[in-house]
Amino acid sequence: MSPDPTPVLRPPFLGTARQHATDRVPMAVRRDSVEAVLTGLRGRQFDAASVVAVVEHGRLEGLVTIERLLAAPLGASMAAVMDPDPPVVTPATDQEHAAWVAFQHGEPGLAVVDDDDRFVGLISPQQLFGVLLSEHDEDVARVGGFLATSAQARAATTAPVRHRLAVRLPWLVVGFAGAVLSALLVSLFQAQLEKEVLIAFFVPGVVYLADAVGTQTEALIVRGLSLGVDVRRTAWLELATGLLVGGFLAAIALPAVYLLWGDLPVACTVAVALFAASSFATAIATALPALIHRFGKDPAYGAGPLSTVIQDLLSLVVYFLAATAIVF
Structure with a gap:
């Protein structure tokens, strides 16, 4: 799994994927069962719970959408139901580019990993939608000849x-x-x-x-x-x-x-x-x-x-x- 090969860089994390990523998301390991993961979700509060990150020793192994998790047999392992090669971006990827990567792949959340595939966090659907709205607002302002937004x-x-x-x-x-x-x-x-x-x-x-x-x-x-x-x-x-x-x-x-x-x-x-x-x-x-x-x-x-x-x-x-x- 490798980060998106064409990130657009800005000054340190201003308007980048890192700014919107959170590590307060559901996480599991490959051998965990679907039943165990679903049980572990109850009673806990997350910043975003649309995707479960499968992480081993700090490295991202794959992602499982909540829809796929609910539809899977309870005894199945996370390794069997995860997407082992989801789209990912680096922390320095421009926020607009990151939002479009998620949109083009139809993902409800986007994983952020560093150059060593170490898991940084997830960008939630709400954050992705907010980025697109913000960038759209800025683009319309520029086309209209206004400064900033x-x-x-x-x-x-x-x-x-x-x-x-x-x-x-x-x-x-x-x-x-x-x-x-x-x-x-x-x-x-x-x-x-x-x-x-x-x-x-x-x-x-x-x-x-x-x-x-x-x-x-x-x-x-x-x-x-x-x-x-x-x-x-x-x-x-x-x-x-x-x-x-x-x-x-x-x-x-x-x-x-x-x-x-x-x-x-x-x-x-x-x-x-x-x-x-x-x-x-x-x-x-x-x-x-x-x-x-x-x-x-x-x-x-x-x-x-x-x-x-x-x-x-x-x-x-x-x-x-x-x-x-x-x-x-």
């Missing part, structure tokens, strides 16, 4: 105003602080703006386009996190996309600004700023949601305000540095 998503949707404010306001206060910093940053370049007013015309456009590029990336990353996608798989694709988008915007801005305003240095400044700001925005929008998610917070609340603040500040810094280098 649908219960949490429903709680967030129906939360009272007080809770909504408590979750959202801290992030918006950070956004306000960023707006103040942005105003201070622009004031540092007051002399340059007075000398070349045309530079000021493109500040909103550069900041908006960087935010728009970042928002697109952020939406994809948050959606990927809700679906359980590894961010590392999409990070490089998004970063490459950000560079290409920035290059495309720069290629459009350069001739457009020059043809409309006739100022080549300003046109080059806008083009350089759009390329750099779009690239930075993609990187920030990729990293922040993953970082917030890692700290156990919902990136749907925090990623937007925080990434917007950082993107705006960087966009302004890049734009005015480019203007200082090219125009002045």
